[in-house]
Amino acid sequence: MEKEIQFKMLPEQAKNEGFIKNKLAELSGFDSAKLNFHWKKRSLDARKKEILVLGTFIVSDEVIVSQDSVNFTKSNVASKKQLAIIGAGPAGLFAALRAIELGLKPIVFERGKDVRSRRRDLAKLNKEMIVNPESNYCFGEGGAGTYSDGKLYTRSKKRGDVKKVLDWFVHFGASSDISIDAHPHIGTNKLPAIITAMREAIIEAGGEVHFNSKLTDIFIENGTISGIEINESTKFDFTQLILATGHSARDIFYLLDKRGIEIHAKPFAIGVRIEHEQSLIDSIQYHGRLNDDYLPPASYSLVEQVDSKGVFSFCMCPGGIVAPCATEQEEVVTNGWSPSKRNNPYANSGIVVSIDPDDISINSEDPFVCLNFQKQIEKKAWELAGKTQRVPAQRLTDFMQGKKSVDLPKTSYQPGTVSVDLTELFPDFITVRLQKAFKEFGKKMNGFLTSEAVLMAPESRTSSPVSIPRDRESFQHVQIAGLYPCGEGAGYAGGIVSAAIDGMKCVEKIAEILLIEV
Numbered sequence: 476m477e478k479e480i481q482f483k484m485l486p487e488q489a490k491n492e493g494f495i496k497n498k499l500a501e502l503s504g505f506d507s508a509k510l511n512f513h514w515k516k517r518s519l520d521a522r523k524k525e526i527l528v529l530g531t532f533i534v535s536d537e538v539i540v541s542q543d544s545v546n547f548t549k550s551n552v553a554s555k556k557q558l559a560i561i562g563a564g565p566a567g568l569f570a571a572l573r574a575i576e577l578g579l580k581p582i583v584f585e586r587g588k589d590v591r592s593r594r595r596d597l598a599k600l601n602k603e604m605i606v607n608p609e610s611n612y613c614f615g616e617g618g619a620g621t622y623s624d625g626k627l628y629t630r631s632k633k634r635g636d637v638k639k640v641l642d643w644f645v646h647f648g649a650s651s652d653i654s655i656d657a658h659p660h661i662g663t664n665k666l667p668a669i670i671t672a673m674r675e676a677i678i679e680a681g682g683e684v685h686f687n688s689k690l691t692d693i694f695i696e697n698g699t700i701s702g703i704e705i706n707e708s709t710k711f712d713f714t715q716l717i718l719a720t721g722h723s724a725r726d727i728f729y730l731l732d733k734r735g736i737e738i739h740a741k742p743f744a745i746g747v748r749i750e751h752e753q754s755l756i757d758s759i760q761y762h763g764r765l766n767d768d769y770l771p772p773a774s775y776s777l778v779e780q781v782d783s784k785g786v787f788s789f790c791m792c793p794g795g796i797v798a799p800c801a802t803e804q805e806e807v808v809t810n811g812w813s814p815s816k817r818n819n820p821y822a823n824s825g826i827v828v829s830i831d832p833d834d835i836s837i838n839s840e841d842p843f844v845c846l847n848f849q850k851q852i853e854k855k856a857w858e859l860a861g862k863t864q865r866v867p868a869q870r871l872t873d874f875m876q877g878k879k880s881v882d883l884p885k886t887s888y889q890p891g892t893v894s895v896d897l898t899e900l901f902p903d904f905i906t907v908r909l910q911k912a913f914k915e916f917g918k919k920m921n922g923f924l925t926s927e928a929v930l931m932a933p934e935s936r937t938s939s940p941v942s943i944p945r946d947r948e949s950f951q952h953v954q955i956a957g958l959y960p961c962g963e964g965a966g967y968a969g970g971i972v973s974a975a976i977d978g979m980k981c982v983e984k985i986a987e988i989l990l991i992e993v
């Protein structure tokens with residue numbers, strides 16, 4: 476017989492299998508000699524001084540069979556109906572895998588390089604400050620999710636879909652801990668192997684993955700997609716096309732506009748990336764408890780309404796690195812990542828202000844109003860950084876007072892920092908909200924407001940500044956038959972998990988249509 480049992484324990488007890496087994500025997504009434512168990516969920520509650528782990532377990536006095544994981548099921552699709560997928564980010568890769576499951580042949584075109592070759596371009600960017608516009612932190616196999624913290628949290632309410640994404644990550648090599656932890660993450664060092672395994676599975680099943688293959692045009696006949704052009708030279712016929720090109724593929728937004736496809740300016744967020752010493756964040760979040768082997772590097776999540784706009788922490792990376800995420804040479808963009816152990820000495824997070832199209836321009840009907848604003852700030856940052864990939868930076872307390880920092884502490888941002896008064900980078904409606912929000916964050920986290928914290932800017936690729944209208948769930952409204960705008964770039968996802976879910980959803984719709992055609 477199986478039972479589900481939940482109890483709270485100290486972090487050191489959560490690492491002690493003998494303790495857990497005895498406690499489960501006591502609570503279940505099963506004989507501890509015969510008892511089998513596995514974790515179902517694990518979360519850390521550090522709100523009070525006594526930090527506790529809340530564990531949910533499946534317990535049995537027999538062998539436990541009900542692991543209920545959703546496996547990826549392979550089939551041979553080499554001679555099956557084809558669909559084109561543009562972009563090998565989480566949306567594109569999960570679309571390809573789901574296509575195989577449903578008996579369709581995915582042909583993936585990715586503008587960047589495979590995950591291994593991509594690493595060399597990132598080294599060039601970090602060391603020589605050279606941005607390869609086709610291979611960088613946003614473009615290349617695995618998409619923007621590859622060199623990330625690999626946080627797998629989502630606001631998606633569809634537990635079944637989320638579980639499938641997590642289970643597939645485990646199937647392709649992620650630790651099974653991600654299915655248990657309340658705040659799962661994979662880590663930059665582990666993601667490339669997982670993504671490689673996904674690509675190998677696609678090819679093994681008879682699908683195709685093409686690198687250095689940029690979509691440069693689409694062909695439409697009688698309101699239906701009829702083909703694509705790759706690298707301005709080769710044309711392919713396709714009647715089903717998933718466009719999963721992410722939030723940084725500006726050329727795709729321009730292309731769609733040129734081809735008469737409706738796109739809209741979309742609310743997004745812009746701000747700074749803040750970096751503290753990880754030990755300070757641990758000390759704040761764990762009530763002074765430091766260097767504790769039983770506690771993970773601490774994270775935080777902050778949100779404040781300031782003058783009717785949300786200001787919030789975004790993509791917080793404990794034990795992380797601030798990364799140069801530009802996709803063109805003449806712009807500076809920040810974001811953050813962490814390795815699986817989150818063992819770097821710094822904690823970083825985006826702190827961003829929500830922006831609506833009409834905050835920027837009275838011409839808020841212009842589909843490019845937010846994109847142009849984003850571009851303008853990124854370009855200005857590049858100019859302020861002496862036309863390099865160094866990052867404009869300022870001590871937090873100096874930013875609060877609107878004065879340039881005399882010197883800057885060491886940071887994790889490899890290309891280096893340039894002291895700039897960031898109030899020069901942003902319009903007042905962003906600066907003032909950030910300043911007010913930091914004041915409030917300092918009240919919530921005692922010690923957060925310190926001169927040792929550094930702001931680097933801009934954090935500007937939080938989400939897509941453009942959306943491509945599509946009926947999100949039912950697909951009743953598809954502008955061009957056979958064209959499926961998908962994932963973060965189209966405005967239907969805000970992270971790895973939701974992008975993956977959207978990729979699968981688009982393929983399911985295509986399968987439904989192709990089946991009807993049979």
Ligand SMILES: Cc1cc2nc3c(=O)[nH]c(=O)nc-3n(C[C@H](O)[C@H](O)[C@H](O)COP(=O)(O)OP(=O)(O)OC[C@H]3O[C@@H](n4cnc5c(N)ncnc54)[C@H](O)[C@@H]3O)c2cc1C
Pocket residue numbers: 561562563564565566567584585586587612613614615616617618619620621622623624625626627628688689690691719720721722723724727790798800810811812961962963964968969970971972974
């Ligand atoms: C440094 C960093 C850290 C992040 N950390 C996290 C995190 O911890 N957790 C989280 O949930 N999210 C994180 N994100 C965000 C996350 O990566 C994205 O939300 C997610 O990758 C979006 O998936 P997508 O497939 O829609 O698009 P993308 O991942 O952006 O993939 C789009 C792909 O399309 C390709 N492409 C673009 N244009 C073309 C074209 N014309 N032809 C062919 N291919 C094209 C690109 O090269 C890219 O590979 C992070 C992002 C960055 C940059």
